[in-house]
Amino acid sequence: MAIACVATRASKGVDAPSVTVEVHLSNGLPAFNLVGLPETSVKEAKERVRSAIINAGFEFPMRRITVNLAPADLPKQGGRYDLPIAIGILVASKQIPEKAIKDHEFVGELALSGHIRQSQGLLPVIVEARQQGINLVLPLENRADAELVGYNRVYFASHLQGLSEYLHGQSRLPGIESGLEWIEHEKEESQSCFSEVIGQYHAKHGLEIAAAGNHNILLLGPPGTGKSMLASRMMQLLPPLGYDEALEVATLHSVAGHQIHPNAFYTRPFRNPHHTSSAISLVGGGSVPRPGEISLAHRGVLFLDEVVEFPRKVLDCLREPMETGEVVISRAAAKLTFSSRFQLIAAMNPSPCGDLDNARATPDQIQRYLSRLSGPFLDRFDLTIEVPRLPAGALTQENKNAETSSTIAQRVKLARERQLNRAGVLNSELSGKQLKDLGRFKQADLLFLEQSVNKLNLSIRSFHRLQRVSRTIADLQQSENVERNHIAQALGYRAMDRLLNSLKTSY
Structure with missing residues (x-):
């Protein structure tokens, strides 16, 4: 037949x-x-x-x-x-x-x-x-x-x-040669370094904490203060991918029709979509569903510059993937799941005219401008850091003692190793039970944190996120237990909450 x-x-x-x-x-x-x-x-x-x-x-x-x-x-x-x-x-x-x-x-x-x-x-x-x-x-x-x-x-x-x-058995086809080994790709010295950023020590330390614990971070400040410059150097602090992680990332890029060069196989992805991007381009979809920017940033960084200019509906589409680490796309033909465990870095100006101290914008106009970001979306940032204007004379002052990216990356590497040895995951992925069992918090310090959260009118989610940030700060300082000063430092990285509260009191 x-x-x-x-x-x-x-x-x-x-x-x-x-x-x-x-x-x-x-x-x-x-x-x-x-x-x-x-x-x-x-x-x-x-x-x-x-x-x-x-x-x-x-x-x-x-x-x-x-x-x-x-x-x-x-x-x-x-x-x-x-x-x-x-x-x-x-x-x-x-x-x-x-x-x-x-x-x-x-x-x-x-x-x-x-x-x-x-x-x-x-x-x-x-x-x-x-x-x-x-x-x-x-x-x-x-x-x-x-x-x-x-x-x-x-x-x-x-x-x-x-x-x-x-x-027909008349010849052989070429294949993968046995005994092939990965050539160790020497990391090229990047032309950009954290030491080139003048001042902004508070923001630099915030990025170090975010890199160590894989926390989401929002940079808030006037134009030209170095928000995008700092965010673009974040990749220098992150360690390379493991083989299984790299293969997972390469598979997502392959499905999207992108080619990954072997030399960049272990490099974490960095995605920087424009604020005119649609919800489908960001989350994924189409008649034949393909991964979006959040899936292409899996195990890497998604940077949203001028985040306020993104449509509110588009940003709210990120809320579920930021919590679950995956996005489910349902179509008539199929229901597909793409991994999207990314680290979100966003940057924005505090007012529509750029500077909060500029008299052109009234408190009401600033309130409407900031309301483009929904409360639940802002609630998913572990750290919100102010990047202020530099003081007079800072631009001409010599910056000899500034730390290089490699020095900070070494501390980040040690902190990550502590986290993985303790719980098997980074601090941003700790569950409530793991925080309770492995966090090493004193009861009096947790009560202090709860009182602070209630005073700032923060959510229960923020209560747990502050615990995770405190744990990361303790890991960077090689501390077994989380002390009150670590919690106080984590509370200091809430610039957006302070801004919103100041606008309320101005009415």
């Missing part, structure tokens, strides 16, 4: 579900039917496959060809099904032995000449094939993706004819 089954994989978010390409050749008028919920890009495979088979020197069967992509309820899109369809037709027409495709999966797009072209979003396919322990044939141009995973049963084909020779 002229029938063949070829294994491949679909794309469903960061997952790669298995798909079986069933090809049946029957008698009748020549026809080529493709079923199994294919989208337009898959339906067009009929013409690509026909030309590729002929131009590669094979005989295209002049029979009734039926191709089924199973399971039929899973939507299929993209050109990745070209290669398995072509292999299925060649096996069904006895031009390739059926036993040769056993324990193999094929993914790739075909050119009309028979060449196998690069496909996007194949990193989840390689990860899944490694878990299943199956042979995988990919386009040669996707070699960089395979090298990130390091799976030694991946083979690369550049032309349909060369793949046929491999399946």
